[in-house]
Every structure is written in C-alpha cells, then in structure tokens.
Amino acid sequence: MVTTITDGVKVSVETIYQPEYSNPANDHFMFAYKVSIENMGNYAVRLLSRHWYIFDSNGAKREVEGEGVVGQQPVIEPGHAHEYVSGCNLKTDMGSMKGEYQMTRLIDNSLFNVQIPEFYLVAPYRMN
Template sequence: MATQITAGVKVSVETVYQPEYSNPENQHYMFAYKITIENLGDYSIQLLRRHWYIFDSNGTRREVEGDGVVGLQPVIEPGELHEYVSGCNLKSDMGTMEGNYQVMREMDGSLFDVKIPKFMLIAPHRLN
C-alpha cells in the first residue's frame, strides 16, 4: 500500500490486477485501485478536482484530470475518510500512477493540492 500525508490529508492506495477484464494478447491490462482519503486536520475539506499522471512500462505517458472522483466532490469532516474504487487500463503488464487532488478548506475557501503517492500497477505474473 502506498501512503502519503499532505497538509493533514492522508491518501492511501491499494491496487488489484483485473484478469477478467484484461486481454494480454491485445496488449490490454486492467487494474483496479482503491483510494482512501483521511482528513487528519481540524477543518472540513472538499475534494474538488483530480489530476493523474499515468506511466506505462512501454513508454506511454498519459495525463487525466477532471472534477471530483467517480462523479463526486465529497466533503470530508475532521477525523473522517472517503473511499472509492476506480480503474486504469495499460498497454503493458506494468506501470505507475501518481497525481494530486485539489482540495478546498471549507472554513475559508482556501485551495491546496494533496499529493497522491506514486503506486505500482503490476500484473501478478511479473512478480514471479
């Protein structure tokens, strides 16, 4: 599990290879990832945007950005957490993802970035 804390917000990531949605013969590898965002601070926050950097071991680099996560812009109270599951497809059996969330502190409307730690996407056969 990859974990990072930025400005009182802890982001943890777990990944799972999805063989039932993958087709290695056509260079299609599907991965799911579960993100846990914990508000360790004293103020309510709202996740507004995401920005991902996706690297494939074949040399492909992609950027994905947009509003919220899986259609939501969750408010996370102090001591609370928000979890979601999403996915990523690669053209090879190994890669990485990292990025950041734009978060608003509800008390004063100030915006700040929260780092999403770099994590590996690896098909299990690569680990043998």
C-alpha cells in the same frame, strides 16, 4: 499499500490486477485501485478535482484531469475518510500512477493540493 500525507490529508492506495477484464494478447491490461482519503486536520475539506499521471512500462505517458472522483466532490470532515474504487487500463502488464487532488478548506475556501503517492500497477505473474 502506499500512503502519503499532505497538509493534514492522508491518501492511501491499494491496487488489484483485473484478469477478467484484461486481454494480454491485445495489449490490454486492466487494474483497479482503491483510494482512501482521510482528513487528519481540524477543518472540513472538499475534494474539487483530480490530476493523474499514468505511465506504461513501454514509456508511454498520459495525463487525466477532471472534477471530483467517480462523479463526486466529497466533503471530508475532520477524523473521517472517503473511499472509492476506480480503474485504469494499460497497454503493458506493468506501470504506475501518481497525481494530486485539488481541495478546499470549507472554513475559509482556501485551495490546496494533496499529493497522491506513486503506486505500481503490476500483473501478479510479473512478480516472481
């Protein structure tokens, strides 16, 4: 698990290779990732959008932007966390992701960005 804290918001990510949804013969490797977003600050925050940078080990890069996470724009109260699971497919058996969430503090509607730490997507057989 990797973790980072930005402006009182802690983001932790765990990854899992999904062999049942992967097809290595066709360069299709599926990974799931579980994200925990914990509000360590004093004010409620709302996650508005996400911006991902996705890297395959063959040098391919892509960006994904959108509102919320898995169809939600959660409000996270101080001392609470929001968790979700999502997935990413790669054309190689190794890669990485990183990014940021745009959030707002509900007390004054101020916007701020929260870093998502870089994490690696690696098929287990590559880790010998």
